[in-house]
Amino acid sequence: MMNALDPHAVLDKAVEATPAPLARRIRGLSDRAIAWLFIAPTIALLLAINIFPLLWTIRLSFTNFRANRPNATVAGVGIDNYVSVLTDPDVWAAMQATAHFLFWTILLQTMLGFTLAYLIDRRFRGHGFWTTVILIPMMLSPAVVGNFWAFLYQPQIGLFNYVVSFFSGIPPSSFEMIGSVKLAPWSIIIVDTWMWTPYVMLICLAGLRSIPNYIYEAAEVDRASRWRQFWSITLPMALPFIMLAVLFRGIENFKMFDMVNLLTSGGPGSTTELASITLKREAFEKWRTGYSSAFAIVLFVTVFGLANIYVKALNRVKNR
């Protein structure tokens, strides 16, 4: 048994099993070359599924290509597609719908997430069980969440309307969350907040747990009140983690597609039509491939810029 686990014995067996021509070839390679040999398949895969489509999209964004007319002549249109996207009032409206969604989801998730983390950090009896319960929505698939909230929002049989009716006295079938122009934007905000507040809570909890106890002990010696300790110690020291959560949720919600597409499909009208849903409609319903490629590049540059800030914030937290 010992002999089977001996690394030298394993190495000898591997050497014996390697065909002589291959062994001769490998023996001539440097460590650097072997390292490249190992990462080459991953790089090839990344090039094929990430870099090539990105470069192809950039190329298409300067043409009038339509994917439903593959045999039509493709002509270069310069930056016309970008000018169209950036002067189109409909796309601007979609950006505003995205901004409304981003603002409220980030605000609610940060406030609720931090409050939950603060409570969980008190380490009350059964806090482990409640942490697990709170984390459940985050573990579900967005497709499942979109479908079951569509049922919950049903005005006739949905549980949501009955709960609102129970607390407010409004008849449950008198309002429609998904079908109403005023309520539909809030319906997607509620679902996203329900799903992703646990994630923000986890990051905030990590921030709160990283604060050393001796700082609080020193504050106790100085007779600082709980309120003062919160504003002078807890909040400033947890702030980099809160910023990290805000940035991550900002990037994710800027790209939000699946849950909203299943829940409202951008409706009623275009009240919940976020940028990603407008992009899908332009690309796969109107088949304006060149135009939608330019739109995709605009979104990509925005997310890439935000990701740079995110990485910077992440490094700051890491160096703390």
Place this chain on the structure above:
Amino acid sequence: MSSDMQPVQRHWPSSLRRGPMEMAATAVIAIGVLMLLQPFSLTLYTWSFVTTLAGTALFMVVSKFPD
């Protein structure tokens, strides 16, 4: 090379240090994103992409600057 020879220290302008320049690039990106998402002016929306692109390019360049 004798032991008393010092390595040549390249002078890098203090105003071009990585920290402040990254902060400036971050501000440009943030302004670009705000211009993209604001509901007040179509002109600001039109120029948002160029602003974000410039900020991102600036960030990529200045992140290679020395501290």
